[in-house]
Amino acid sequence: MSERDTKTENKYSHVQSVFESIAPKYDVMNDIISFRRHKAxxxxxxxxxxxxPGDTAVDLCCGTCDWTLSMAEASGTGQMVGLDFSPNMLKVGMDKIKARHLEDxxxxxxxxxxxxxxxDNRFDYAxxxxxxxxxxxxxxxxxEMQRVVKPGGMVVCLEVSKPTWQPFKGIYYSYFKYILPGLGKVLAKRYEQYKWLPESLALFPGREELASIFRSIGLQNVEAYPLTGGVAALHIGIKENRHV
Known part of the structure; x- marks a missing residue:
């Protein structure tokens, strides 16, 4: 196994263990961490x-399935697939799906x-x-998201991001680095797991850089929207429709 393969496997295993352990408190902590802004x-x-109506989607890293459920309700009849590597997260998600009678x-x-x-070319959205x-x-x-959507289909990423203006930028990073892990320790009894969140953000591309990555793989009409002062961002790209 190459050094890169080893690093990939180590990250995969570490992140999986993090989400396996925080699954029962994931929804509550999301509300607290984002001040409930994630719903907006x-x-x-x-x-x-x-x-x-009838649109289909695959929701990657679907976690406890809030977004999967939103898309199912918006589509009405279209088939949704939620994919995640954490059995514990999927279990919480399935309980929500059953509560809304959307198993079919x-x-x-x-x-x-x-x-x-x-x-290839299976879903309207990824x-x-x-x-x-x-x-x-x-x-x-x-x-992979681009591969599995149909020509003309949409690749969508909603993710935390990096504010660029001060003093909000400094306050945001202090919150993520010092306060957030403490909240995880007190409220979810998980300090190391919530310490992972600021570490993951530090290596993640900023809004414009991620938009450039969308374009570099061939996605069209790429749009990037800053949310709540840039603490999160929405990125959208369209798979080329060769018949247009």
Whole structure:
């Protein structure tokens, strides 16, 4: 195994163990960490996606399936697939799906976002919410998302980002580095796991850099929207439709 393969495997295993351990408190901590803004971000994203009845989607790193459920309800009849590498997260998600009686519309799959078990050109949308910064190779994940959407289909990423203006930038990084792990320790009894979040953000590309990566793999009409002062960002790209 090469050094790169070893690093990839180590990151995969580490992140998987993090999310396995925080699954029961994940939803509560999301509300606290984002001051409940993640719900507004997802609502904005859904508006930009403009799903139509019958549209299909695959939701990568679907976690506890909030976004998967939103898309299922927006589509009405379209089949949704939620994929995540954490069985514990998927279990929480399945409980939500059953509570809304959407088992016939939503399928959950335990799998690797870098190697999707789906054929080319299958879905109208491929989405990833707050998961791209956690994968070992984000370019590979984006290429896989592009592969499995239909020509003219949409690749969508909603993720934390990096504010660029002071003093908000300094306050934001202090919160992520010093306060957030403490909240994880007190509220979820998990310090090391929530220490991972600022570490993952430090290596993640900024909004414009990620937009450039979208373009570099061939996605068209790329749009990048800063959210809440740039603490999060929405990126959208369209797979080339060769018949247009």
């Amino acid at each position: 971000w997802r609502k904005f994203t859904m508006k930009k996606m403009a799903m139509k 519309q939503i399928t959950l799959v335990q799998g690797d976002a870098m190697n999707l078990p789906f054929e 989405t990833i919410g707050f998961g791209l910064r956690n994968v070992p190779d984000l370019v590979q994940v984006l290429k």
